[in-house]
Amino acid sequence: METPYPESISPGKTRIGWIGIGVMGAAMASRLLSAGYFITIYARSPSKALPLQSEGAQLVDSPYKVAKCSDVVFTMVGHPSDVRSVVLDTNHGILAGLNPGGVIVDSTTSSPAQAREIFQAAKAKGCHSIDSPVSGGDIGARDGKLAIFAGGDQVVVNWLSPLYEVLGKVTYMGQAGCGQSCKIANQIVVGANLLGLSEGLVFADKAGLDARKFLDAVRTGAAGSMVMELFGGRMIDRDFKAGGFAEYMVKDMGMGVDVVEESEDERVPVLPGAALGKQLFAGMVANGDGNLGTQALITVIERLNGK
Incomplete structure (x- = not known):
């Protein structure tokens, strides 16, 4: 199998491809553009590419064409099915166009089994695939402070x-x-934190407490968390603009819970909290709120309390 391109990565030399320019993907691509990297992008809705084009990105009309002119191609799309389509499509996908030694970096929250499948498909073509989803929301993406979890060959x-x-x-x-x-x-941990924060704020409101004073009082104690820092103020302000969509939490937590429900392996853990969290986020989707941010989980708790 080919090694990655022999030159070390540097602006002006390494060609970057990017597929998926939603809230997270656009912010991440923008940071690489600001760092001096040349980026080629693909978007199903070309109008969404205009801000990145104004920063210097080049727009092409297929994942295949992105791969043809890139050394490293990032994907940040919605669902595992989207990853499969943009990576493995035999006519228009990334692997069809990627040159030997090229690298696919999937930042989508997707299936571990599919990540292994893509890794093997890339290897068979003399390429590389790294699964490296991220955490930190829109603020982390904008500020370059994402937590990134990487699987694959460590040398890559x-x-x-x-x-x-x-x-x-x-x-x-x-x-x-x-x-x-x-x-x-x-995501299992984040979902539990969002649920706890939502219930804490609803309880504080019912008890007649000032919500901001409540958060200020507990944030430096054991109840404090990054979820509280990122979303507590937004919940109070009723700011439910999506950094990460609620409907994606159903998918993310489901990839843990559904494996548990379908497996007969005694080594698979039982996850009652995650199962409840998935149901509550599914309730948001059923209420027509799937495109709101994950912090809007508080609306489900409020509905259960008659608000």
Whole structure:
């Protein structure tokens, strides 16, 4: 198998491709553009590419064309099915166009099993695939402070480090699929924190407490968390603009919970909290709120309390 491109990564030399320019993807791509990297992008809705084009990105009309003119191609799309489509499509996908030695970096929260499949498909073509989903929301993406969980060959992850340093802090988790497994576990923790924060704020309101004073009182104690810092104020302000969509939490937590429900393996953990969290986020989707931010989980708790 080819090694990654022999030159070390640097602005002006390494060609970057980017597919998926939603809230997170656009912010991440913008940081790489600001760092001096030339980026080629693909967007299903070309109008969404205009801000990145104004920063110097080149727009093409297929993932295949992105790959043809890139050394490293990032994907940040919505669902595992989207990853499969943009990476493995035999006519228009990334692997069809990627040159030997090229690297796919999937930042989507996706399936560990599919990450392993793509890793093997890339290897068969003399290319590389790294699954490295991220955590930190829209603020972390904008400020370059994302937590990045990487699975695949460690030598390739190390080679990619100049790019990761622009985006946040990367942790190598192990073989292909381990990055995705880490992200699913991360989402289980985030979901539990969002639920606890939502219930705490509803309880504080029912008790007649000032919501901001409540947060200020508890944030430096054991109840404090990054979830509280990122979303507590937004919940109080009724700011439900999405950094991460609520409907994606159903998918993310489901990839942990559904495996548990379908498996007969006694080694698979029972996750009652995650199962409840998935149901509550699914309730948001049923209420027509799937495109709101994850912090809007508080609206489900409020509905249960008659508000």
